Amino acid sequence: MRIGVVVNPIAGMGGRVGLKGTDGKVAEARERGAERRAPDRAVAALSALYDRAPDSELLTYAGEMGAEEALAAGFDPEIVGEPGEEETSAADTREAVRRLVADGVDLVLFVGGDGTAVDVAETLAEVEADAPMLGVPAGVKIYSSVFAVTPKAAGRVAASFDRTEEREVNDIDEEAYRAGEVRAELKAVASVPVAESLQSGKQLGGGTVESLAAGVADDVQPGVTYVLAGSIVGAIKSELGFDGSPLGVDVWRDGEVVARDANEEELLAALGRVNVIVVSLIGGQGFVFGRGNHQISPAVIRRSDVEIVASKTKLDGPGILRADTGDVVVDESLRGWWKVRVGRFERRMLKLS
Secondary structure (H helix, E strand, C coil): CEEEEEECCCCCCCCCCCCCCCCCCHHHHHHCCCCCCHHHHHHHHHHHHHHHCCCCEEEEECHHHEHHHHHHHCCCCEEEECCCCCCCCHHHHHHHHHHHHHCCCCEEEEEECHHHHHHHHHHHHHCCCCCCEEEEECCCCCCCCCEECCHHHHHHHHHHCCCEEEEEEEEECHHHHHCCCCCEEEEEEEEEECCCCECCCCCCCCCCCHHHHHHHHHCCCCCEEEEEECCCHHHHHHHHCCCCCCCCCEEEECCEEEECCCCHHHHHHHCCCEEEEEEECCCCCCEEECCCCCCCCHHHHHCCEEEEECCHHHHCCCCCEEECCCCHHHHHHHCEEEEEECCCCCEEEEEEC
């Protein structure tokens, strides 16, 4: 099979430094000390592909847009072009897709977030290509259902799929998102390989969470540092008596806000002797870590206990929990059964796998 690979090397850079996205924020992300994460996730996906289908023909762009990652995974890729500037852009992604389709690829495997997914899907539609697309999750926010649940899963799906289905490509307004408002828009419908290890589209709605928030507040302990993240957790912040950042990560201890809308570095500095991360899962997908809350990095998780909360409506999705922190050891430590708080006293057992 001929697989076209497109890597957006700057995807996800804004996550751990608290920018909630990278669109138009690359320079600021770098000033905050952001590091690239997409290349490593591309290597993980391509390594999984190589393990399953080492004879696959890989076509890609030069440098970090695919060639370097393909070589690192063991492939000898065919180079179909190179980016126009040192800093890659959406235009480079779109031109790469055009060239891959022109060379007859059977699948476009891309690495990025929702913005990259839009670029790929719209270009495939523009050139009326028959090739399906499949995403390796590397962006900060991922609302589309064209992504595998992890990079390794993407590689396995690419190696073995035998049919496709139509799935939605969504994107959100990042400026509105940073201001605490989610404005999602359907951008395209694309052909995607069929597999159980594809994530669903993110649900935007939630249920009543007042009793859940009251239950968390009841259990607050003196001297404990609470890291609060997720849309439902906003109700918990109100119950604790402060107006938190709408979609950011806040830190609270002994009645005081220690950090507001914190990035990874600020979270690590704010942690105390005993720490608890209170996080809500993403409805429709089941992700607890690795989607929209990259600030809560593996380093933060290692120093903390975790409490997962969810409205009952958010449990109507896949029925399982997921984590994709980018750290294999941390992801493995999170696997197993969790008591997810869904009310003041009520909990449901869900497995993180």
